[in-house]
Amino acid sequence: MEIPPVVIDRLPLYARALASLESSGREVVSSQELGQQLNVTPAQIRKDLSYFGRFGKQGRGYNVQKLLEELRRILGLNRQWRMALIGTGRLGRAILGYEGFGPQGFRIVEAFDSDASMIGKEMAGLTIHDTADLEKVLGAGPVDVGIVAVPAETAQNAIDRLVKCGVRAILNYAPIAAHVPRGVQIKRIDPVLSLQGMTYYLKAGNSSPK
């Protein structure tokens, strides 16, 4: 059965809320409470989870630990993922220094740049490779995810080359709507979309949802 992508996108949010409940010692949670925390209707949560089997008991709520384990298994969060970073300019260096990846199983294992002044430098425990050697390096040690932090003009080319190397998931920080072939996932980190979702509430007369 094909699961709609929007459902898959909501599962990490459920997993995060459950992990927070688990760490505060909660054993059971209702779809009402989970929904309230996440701004999703309880019916939506029940429907989303129903794709993956029966988790809750009618009127009893979900077992926090069991559901969290199951979501982690479904999403593949219980393993390590290898990532390659292309672009070690300001943004790339900020990504290399980001402390949120490691605890969630995501590790940058290779970094590339085309700037001669960066190639060969040590950064965050990695030696920066020449982007020209991308195919050679990833041929010797494949990665699961490619992170693209190059300027807009060269981003599509970087993505094409990652895909040719067999990378099937791309996190794109460049401000372009990039194209990938069928079977390859791509997500764009786009602060403008986030801002545009907030300005509605800044306008006079629009009430806040919180």
Added chain:
Amino acid sequence: MEIPPVVIDRLPLYARALASLESSGREVVSSQELGQQLNVTPAQIRKDLSYFGRFGKQGRGYNVQKLLEELRRILGLNRQWRMALIGTGRLGRAILGYEGFGPQGFRIVEAFDSDASMIGKEMAGLTIHDTADLEKVLGAGPVDVGIVAVPAETAQNAIDRLVKCGVRAILNYAPIAAHVPRGVQIKRIDPVLSLQGMTYYLKAGNSSPK
């Protein structure tokens, strides 16, 4: 009438797709085609837009330019928004250099840091203020949006201070689930959530939606 936040979050995506259609000369688009581009059902699009009035004619599709103008008006995209950045480390400097904000009407007009070696420096046309002066600076020239690019430990404090200065929209890059009072919007830029939405498809046996 209260519009559900998930609907508001989808409107910028509609606006972006329409802007792209407009720039390629298209005059009319169906909810089917728009939905296909965005991975949203046509029924969902019609329902989302119905909150704001009647846009399309049955069987005729939407007038691209008219709908785009309307969405821009609804979202407040047809004006300039002033933003303050807190934190000018690696990440903050990458944000200052980000070229995607300006064309969409978002402008960083003040930057703050608590590091003595940064305070007073010129960067992207701005003089970096001492974070200690946040209230004074924003008191003299209010901003609409606060961008938080400080470490996790100090992020909640930075957010609290922005809120006290009257800032009602926060873009949070720090890896914490921050709290804001009722009436204040906050969005988190969270690459881990994006990655977790892709790993599902990397697991053997899960077919790709594309």
